[in-house]
Amino acid sequence: MKRALIAVLTVLVGVGIVVGVGTFNSWNQREPAPITAKPAGTIQTPQGEMPHATLELDVYPNSSSTVPPPRTESRFQANQLSGQPFYHPSTSIKVPANTAITITFTQYDGGGQIYNPYFAEVHGSMDGTMKVNGKTVSKIDQNEVGHTFTVHDYPESNEPEFFLSVPLKMNKANAKTDKQGYPVDPQTIEVTFITGDPGKYVWNCEFPCGDYYQEFGGPMQTRGWMAGTFEVVA
Numbered sequence: 001m002k003r004a005l006i007a008v009l010t011v012l013v014g015v016g017i018v019v020g021v022g023t024f025n026s027w028n029q030r031e032p033a034p035i036t037a038k039p040a041g042t043i044q045t046p047q048g049e050m051p052h053a054t055l056e057l058d059v060y061p062n063s064s065s066t067v068p069p070p071r072t073e074s075r076f077q078a079n080q081l082s083g084q085p086f087y088h089p090s091t092s093i094k095v096p097a098n099t100a101i102t103i104t105f106t107q108y109d110g111g112g113q114i115y116n117p118y119f120a121e122v123h124g125s126m127d128g129t130m131k132v133n134g135k136t137v138s139k140i141d142q143n144e145v146g147h148t149f150t151v152h153d154y155p156e157s158n159e160p161e162f163f164l165s166v167p168l169k170m171n172k173a174n175a176k177t178d179k180q181g182y183p184v185d186p187q188t189i190e191v192t193f194i195t196g197d198p199g200k201y202v203w204n205c206e207f208p209c210g211d212y213y214q215e216f217g218g219p220m221q222t223r224g225w226m227a228g229t230f231e232v233v234a
Contacts, residue, residue, distance in 0.1 A: 091228025111146035111170025
């Protein structure tokens with residue numbers, strides 16, 4: 001009888017732990033408030049004249065007194081993510097369907113060599129290129145990658161196919177910085193791409209800039225930091 005009781009209690013405790021972890025992870029993955037691309041008239045594209053919308057995203061190496069960190073749900077999570085890079089002002093993004101979208105990234109972080117050179121190239125843009133500090137390129141040096149912005153389908157998704165990957169050039173270690181430690185002349189990357197029908201996608205950074213799991217843990221797997229959602233809306 002005693003053994004049976006112990007066995008039952010063990011199972012209940014185990015179930016409680018699993019439910020608790022699942023709830024904790026679900027809570028931590030709540031979406032930040034979304035940002036929406038702003039209408040910007042029309043633009044000429046390979047598909048003819050199309051509606052145009054714009055969006056701006058910043059990438060910071062860490063928070064500061066002038067740039068607060070993304071929301072955290074617990075002191076433990078705040079401690080785990082302290083001093084880590086993040087996209088700003090949000091990682092929840094909404095853009096209009098069947099529209100040419102221009103995203104301008106202001107990249108304040110350092111970087112280095114990316115494991116997979118595929119992600120040092122531009123994929124999914126309107127003409128296969130992007131602008132880095134005003135210069136049109138189709139890729140950057142795989143040893144000078146700061147982060148990537150990579151949008152893709154959910155696994156086994158029935159959404160319209162969509163893929164976009166933009167490498168963001170790193171700032172050099174000796175770059176002149178302000179009082180907060182941010183480069184005074186950060187990298188500016190601009191990319192234009194065309195959306196199709198409405199759909200829901202996820203995005204993440206493919207540069208190993210986190211903790212654990214070969215540096216792909218921590219902020220890299222946390223929505224609000226280096227991963228998020230990308231929704232194409234009607």
